[in-house]
Amino acid sequence: DTGVSQNPRHKITKRGQNVTFRCDPISEHNRLYWYRQTLGQGPEFLTYFQNEAQLEKSRLLSDRFSAERPKGSFSTLEIQRTEQGDSAMYLCASSSPLGTGFGDSNQPQHFGDGTRLSIL
Amino acid sequence: GEDVEQSLFLSVREGDSSVINCTYTDSSSTYLYWYKQEPGAGLQLLTYIFSNMDMKQDQRLTVLLNKKDKHLSLRIADTQTGDSAIYFCAERRGGATNKLIFGTGTLLAVQP
Numbered sequence: 001d002t003g004v005s006q007n008p009r010h011k012i013t014k015r016g017q018n019v020t021f022r023c024d025p026i027s028e029h030n031r032l033y034w035y036r037q038t039l040g041q042g043p044e045f046l047t048y049f050q051n052e053a054q055l056e057k058s059r060l061l062s063d064r065f066s067a068e069r070p071k072g073s074f075s076t077l078e079i080q081r082t083e084q085g086d087s088a089m090y091l092c093a094s095s096s097p098l099g100t101g102f103g104d105s106n107q108p109q110h111f112g113d114g115t116r117l118s119i120l
Numbered sequence: 121g122e123d124v125e126q127s128l129f130l131s132v133r134e135g136d137s138s139v140i141n142c143t144y145t146d147s148s149s150t151y152l153y154w155y156k157q158e159p160g161a162g163l164q165l166l167t168y169i170f171s172n173m174d175m176k177q178d179q180r181l182t183v184l185l186n187k188k189d190k191h192l193s194l195r196i197a198d199t200q201t202g203d204s205a206i207y208f209c210a211e212r213r214g215g216a217t218n219k220l221i222f223g224t225g226t227l228l229a230v231q232p
Contacts, residue, residue: 004162031218042124042208042222043163056217091162095218108153109220111162 002026004112006092012118013082020078021115025094032075033093033109034067036060043091049075082119089114124211124223131229138196140226142209145190149211152185153220154194157206166194166207196228204230 005024013019025032030051035043046065048056051072061067064083069075079086091114095107124144132138144152150171155163169176169183169192176183182195192209206227210220 006162033219035220040224042210042224043220044222045219048218056219058219093163108165108168110165111155113160113162116160 004092004094004110006090006112006115008115009113010116010118012120014120015082015084017082018078018080019082019117020076021090021092021117022074022076023092023094023112024074025092026096026110029094029096029110030072031095031107031109032069033095034075034077035091035093035111037089037091037114038087046077079117082117084119087117087119089116124209124221126207126209126223126226128224129227129229131231132199133231134199134201136199138194138199138203138228138230140194140196140207140209140228142192142194142223143190144192144209144211144221146211146213146221147187147190148214150214151212152183152192153210153212154181154183155208155210155222157208157225163208199228199230201230201232204228 007022032049034046037043045058046061047067049069052069064080067077093109093111095109126142153168154166157163167178180197184193206225208222208225210222
């Protein structure tokens, strides 16, 4: 079973350019999450999909950010007109629809290695 | 507020036990997690605990939860140099949300 895969691992771009990242979740995980992590901080939630439906969005997700998961499998995160403050690690996670066997509904989130974005 | 707090740094000697502490704010939190992050990598899920439990043990890892004080700890027995990393606690709150709220992380340095 492969883990969560993110591409590219690193992206360097000039301010004002658009960038797009891709996340391939663990197969059969129907939930997919995007987080952003800046240096010295913990990850901050951006958005969450269940299948192809985007069910939750953070106020951090400005109108320059858009995330899609058109077929309920991989997801893309696009940032338009990048700014210096967008420099961060963008992490994707996925979780299973199944419980953990304790009669609960916990679905631990499993993370990819992230895409590090640097804005020049 | 949304703050999950952790101490910034912990240094231990190889073979000693490490205890990493975390306090959270929301009494409705259902699950609490510990993740490990090595340099340049993503987050590796270590363990988690359901809010109606007060202890969970998994090999070298022991999680203690004091729900009254909203305090969570991770004990690593027989700490090894390979345990050097940043450790994050995270809470998943009750209700419809599925997002995790992370602490700022504790850098664990293991001295040989």
